[in-house]
Amino acid sequence: MAVIELRGIKKSYGKRKKKLEVLHGIDVHVEKGEIFGLLGKNGAGKTTLIKVMAGLLIPDSAKGKVVGYDVIKESEKIRASVSLVAPTADIGVDPVLTVKQNLLFWATVYGIPPKNAGDVVAEVMEALDLAKFKDAWAMEISAGTRQRLAIARALLVKHDLVFLDEPTVKLDMEAAKMIRNFIVDLRNKYGITFFMTTHLIEEAEEICDRVMIMDNGTTRALGTIEELRRAFKEDEEIDITGKFNALILGKLREIWKVNAVHLDGEIQLRFYVENVESQLPKIIEMVKKHGEIINIKIKRLTLNDIFEKVIQ
Ligand SMILES: Nc1ncnc2c1ncn2[C@@H]1O[C@H](COP(=O)(O)OP(=O)(O)OP(=O)(O)O)[C@@H](O)[C@H]1O
Ligand SMILES: [Mg+2]
Secondary structure (H helix, E strand, C coil): CEEEEEEEEEEEECCHHHCEEEEEEEEEEEECCCEEEEECCCCCCHHHHHHHHCCCCCCCEEEEEECCEECCCCHHHHHHHEEEECCCHHHHCCCCCEHHHHHHHHHHHCCCCHHHHHHHHHHHHHHCCCHHHCCCECCCCCHHHHHHHHHHHHCCCCCCEEEEECCCCCCCHHHHHHHHHHHHHHHHHHCCEEEEECCCHHHHHHHCCEEEEEECCEEEEEECHHHHHHHCHHHEEEEEEEEECCCHHHHHHCCCEEEEEEECCEEEEEEEECCHHHHHHHHHHHHHCCEEEEEEEEECCCHHHHHHHHCC
């Protein structure tokens, strides 16, 4: 079941001469229970796209639905049915209420019945390691803890779709890991769909089922990490170091794309191949005929490599 099914999203800011076109006709399709990652440089249009999908901005044009509601005609219903954590989400935190009071306040605003509010608040505080700060004023806690509080607030209500715009910004490695674990747990436990942006590409590689790389308001790549790897696989590298005779390079170059570096009596051969699995045995067999292999290293494409290739 599609939770987001949108085609041709266009959005610009300003008018006439000052008009800035930010989204140039983006399609988005996200299935229920997916953790979907949106990547792109500063200014690519990620936040704008999230605001359109969360019903906060009306696009210039677009067709389709978010959680079953029309993206243009029913944006208010969308807004009421999804959660959003913005990079500045902690602005909504009241500095002179304690962490627990902030969450209880928002539980009331979100219409959680008072008899359940205590349990719901305790659950998110536990999951985000906020329980130890429960009686601290929000102005006393660190920026990273406040960001966790903002995420906790947005996740008090278990909406089917949650937008997270840079959820781990300001967080140290350990806290960021905790947030990622929480996202995956909520998806597994409640089937919640997450649409997130991040500048930490390894983060997307770790938890996102699919990613979309955006540049200048257009989609440049879309798929699972494996699909993207396959699409860019001509860049996978195999390094073989060893002692080889001088003829080896000419022979290998009849078949493969190879470079060689001479290191103290050894040669490092770097092969650029489309399919490591199928080529490696053939390469090893051929190389062995011309000398002795000391070391083999395979460099698989990371999402970071793909990102750099896509966004040049
Ligand atoms: N309210 C606005 N009015 C005018 N221009 C805007 C507005 N919001 C964003 N922009 C412009 O739209 C473009 C896309 O901005 P957006 O915030 O969507 O990018 P982003 O991909 O989220 O970037 P970042 O990684 O920095 O968060 C930028 O050029 C930005 O200056
Ligand atoms: Mg942004």
